[in-house]
Amino acid sequence: MRRIKTKQDAEKNKRNGQIIVGVLLIFLMVFSTIGYSMLSGEETNKEEKRKYNGFESVKDESGFWKTETDNGIIATTYTPSETENILINFDISLLSIYQKPIYYVPETNEDVSEIFRNLDIFALRFQEACLEGRNCENENVVVKTCSDNVFVFSESENIKIYKQENCIFIEAPLNEQIRASDRLIFKIFGIQ
Secondary structure (H helix, E strand, O other), rough: OOOOOHHHHHHHHHHEEEEEEEHHHHHHHHHHHHHHHHHEOOOOOOEEEEEEEEEEEEEEOOOEEEEEEEEEEEOOOHHHHHHOOOOOOOOOOOHOOOOOOOEEEEEOHHHHHHHHHHHOOOEEEEEEEEEOOOOOOOOOOOOOOOOOOOOEEOOOOOOOOEEEEOOOEOOOOEHHHHHHHHHHHHHOOOOO
């Protein structure tokens, strides 16, 4: 036979049940917060960082290496150490392109986008062009000489970056043109 419960016993059992549920909810909230903070801490610790010549590059969630310079943050595909073996034996700085139009003769759109992404806010404008004396596939572009700021991208077996007057030639295999572009960016911003 079952014992008959008094009203006081029923209220006591109800209150005990509420206390147990409350303690379980508090326990769940506390450990959820601790677990979340631990997981967030692990993600921060996994952030990739590289240092080079006093500059720190941090890989962001989009896969670009962000490097803070005196003139702002640049975003590159490669780190400075991955491009340091590419020779550039001429001087170039941000001042040489600041508020001036930049013309480009592209091999692919990827090589130009790397330069554009980092120099766009400093240049007066970017415009596709054809270098005088070359056979141009696109007849609708302007023809420029090396008296203008022209970046000329072309496919080559070896990586070479050199300058003739105001033309900068970036020659590289197609799969290395972005790396060569990053090397030029690091030179312009004084990282290398």
